[in-house]
Amino acid sequence: MSIHLALSTIKMQMKLISNIKSVIYHLGLYYISYTLILFATSKFMAVQFRVRNFVNHTPLEELNNMQIAWAFFGRSYNYNLFLGVSEFIAASLMVFKKTRLIGLILAAGIYTNVVLIDYEYDVVAAAGHATFEYIIVLLLLTPYLKSLKIFFWDNSGHWEKQDKTKYNFTSLLLPIIFIVFFTGWGINSLNNFLLSEDKIIGSYSISNLKLNGNKQNLGAGKYTKAPMLYFEFGNGFVLSSNDSSYNGSYEQKDNRILIKLDKPYNNLKFLDLTLSHDEKTLKGSTDYGKTIEISIARIHKKNK
Numbered sequence: 001m002s003i004h005l006a007l008s009t010i011k012m013q014m015k016l017i018s019n020i021k022s023v024i025y026h027l028g029l030y031y032i033s034y035t036l037i038l039f040a041t042s043k044f045m046a047v048q049f050r051v052r053n054f055v056n057h058t059p060l061e062e063l064n065n066m067q068i069a070w071a072f073f074g075r076s077y078n079y080n081l082f083l084g085v086s087e088f089i090a091a092s093l094m095v096f097k098k099t100r101l102i103g104l105i106l107a108a109g110i111y112t113n114v115v116l117i118d119y120e121y122d123v124v125a126a127a128g129h130a131t132f133e134y135i136i137v138l139l140l141l142t143p144y145l146k147s148l149k150i151f152f153w154d155n156s157g158h159w160e161k162q163d164k165t166k167y168n169f170t171s172l173l174l175p176i177i178f179i180v181f182f183t184g185w186g187i188n189s190l191n192n193f194l195l196s197e198d199k200i201i202g203s204y205s206i207s208n209l210k211l212n213g214n215k216q217n218l219g220a221g222k223y224t225k226a227p228m229l230y231f232e233f234g235n236g237f238v239l240s241s242n243d244s245s246y247n248g249s250y251e252q253k254d255n256r257i258l259i260k261l262d263k264p265y266n267n268l269k270f271l272d273l274t275l276s277h278d279e280k281t282l283k284g285s286t287d288y289g290k291t292i293e294i295s296i297a298r299i300h301k302k303n304k
Helices: 002-044 053-057 065-075 078-093 097-120 123-153 171-198
Strands: 202-211 228-232 236-241 244-253 258-267 268-275 283-286 293-298
Touching: 002 078, 002 097, 002 123, 002 171, 053 202, 053 228, 053 236, 065 078, 078 097, 078 171, 097 123, 228 293, 236 258, 268 293
Parallel strands: none
Antiparallel strands: 202 228, 202 293, 228 236, 236 244, 244 258, 258 268, 268 283, 283 293
């Protein structure tokens, strides 16, 4: 009787361990699918490989590795679309049992490329989580190693016929709901992000700059042929003038723009400006109580 009880206990423990493994496996599976869907939607919305406007006026040799990579990938929307579709297909295939293997193989190829790019082009912010996700993908593939050996080596590319799978909510509807929900959520979130961005973002030429009513001499910037200023996504700011570049940050509240420079321009580090309704003039004060007026003109991007 005690032996029977012991065997029963062992079976229950083994079943519990098996269930825990299954839960962990599926959590990893859906996490990778979720991540790939976010990667895909960010490419569909042209958000991931965004390049600061100032980079467009910077010589290639002055760009860092990440700026070069982002400039290349962000140049073509169609290429981004291709990458996004590939990621979306991998994310979709892996959540269905019938197509899981091909989805994971595709994801492994995608992540191999992503990890190499992140490390080779110094994409520090993404390298860590991409490596973590890559390891998860490889672990998710381990249950298929025996089948892959049989397919590629033992059977020379032929599978043994499998019994038909009966579809139910867990195997069919749940994956579909998951894909549709997170795709819609990703697109909606990114669209709201784009709509909420400051409308002032862009490149501007400077035709005139006055301090306390006195016109300042302005020359070409370090990388630009004329004096320029840039309002970048992520609240970045660049003033390019007199053979130098002044980087900083900005905050916009309606037509009021607060600018903080990392290094002083004419001994000025803080600007409190108001943008005119025609977006051609910035007027306000500085940290030394001086008045400042900047005449600007937005430079529109040429169609590619």
